[in-house]
Amino acid sequence: MWARNWRYISWGSSRLWISPIRGVRRSLATLGSSGPRPVPLSYKLLDGQDALPPVVFLHGMFSNKNIFQAEAKTLAQQTGRKVLIMDARNHGESPHSPDCSYEAMSADLQALLQKLGLGPCVLIGHSMGGKTAMMVALQKPELVERLVSVDISPLVTPNMPDVFKIIRFMKYLNIPGDLSHSQAFKFLDEYLEPFVTDSSIRQYLFNSLVRIDGQYVWKVNGENLQQQKHQLLDTLQIQGVYPGHALFLRDTHSLFLPSSHYPKIKLLFPEVQFQNIPDSGHITHIKKPQEFMDSILSFLS
Known part of the structure; x- marks a missing residue:
């Protein structure tokens, strides 16, 4: 079974309320003092x-913090801001956890910001990270x-x-451990190409492949994510208003937004603000990196 291959793999204030929107329900996390228990996140x-608001990048599903390393470095150098x-x-x-909810991921981020003494922050989230950023902004x-959300909606998208x-392809992929990093990437790329035709998505997935003790493994707990699939794809379970500036980036023909x-x-x-980046696909920061950074820098300025 795939599970046996996992080696670790140890990756206030006032509120405004609006009338209920169909498909947007109040989160239990906003109704009581108790909520999901945060886990200690790995960070850089x-x-x-x-004096400047720090910037926080939140990666999408099946990825990790390294996906935004280049963007974080560029932003830190060009704006002088702290970047997390x-x-x-x-x-x-x-850490791994059976709770993959956005309430839990929001609690994780809030706890980390408190620990580091950061805030208020600019949150930039892609896909799953975008929904987490929205949850924090509304809570x-x-x-x-x-707030910057990259190619994702807070609402359920039937045609997504x-x-x-x-996960099925990741589960049965067996990359020989003696391959170099570049050889492993080529192996993965050729394996996935018939099923994942977008090369930017294949490149995105490779970010989570790592060699440990001579064996290539995924730094993603796919089983837990699979078990909570419907919750991760569902409308955010919260009701409220974020009064600050927000930018929603998307591909012109996005199925996710x-x-x-x-x-x-x-x-x-x-x-x-809604902004289209044509032909950017879902992995905007990989397929159109310059346009992505231009949009972020313009929004911050």
């Missing part, structure tokens, strides 16, 4: 000026100076591709 913090990258629970070097708007099929969702998103994020 690039130093910068204390981290592994979400069940990813990279952060604790005072912690979020600005079945991203979880990737359809333009039909704009009216409901504007109710949650009234100061939102």
Whole structure:
């Protein structure tokens, strides 16, 4: 079984309320003092000026903090800000947990920000990370100076591709341990190409492959993610308003953030801007890295 191959693989303030929106329900995490117990996330913090709001990158599903290393370094150098990258629970070097909910991932991030004394922050989240960023912004708007969501909607998207099929391919992939990193990438690329035609997604997945004790393994707890598939794809279970500036980046023909969702998103994020990056696919920061950084830098300025 795939599970046996895992070696680790140890990756306030006032609230505004609006009328209920169909498909957006109040989170239990906002109703009581008790909530998900946070786990200690693995992270890397690039130093910068204390006077500027720090930037936090939140990766998508099946990835880890290293996916944003180049962007974090560029942002730190060009803006002088502190930049934080981290592994979400069940990813990279952060602990595994059977709870994959956005409430839990929001609690993890809030605990880390408190530990590091960071805030309010600019949250930049891709896909799963984008929904986590939205959850934090709606729960604790005072912690979020600005919000950037990359190709994801807070609402359920019926036509979204079945991203979880990737777990099946990851499960049965056996890369010889004697291959170099570049050889392993070529092996993975050729293996996945018939099933995952977008080369940027294949490159994105390779970010989570690591060699430990002579064996290539995935730094992702795919079984836990698979078990909570429907919760991860569902509408965010929260009701509220984030009054700060928000930027939603998307591919022009995105299946993850359809333009039909704009009216409901504007109710949650009234100061939102929508921006298309043509031909960027779902992995915007890999397929169109320069356009992605240009959009971020423009939004921050």
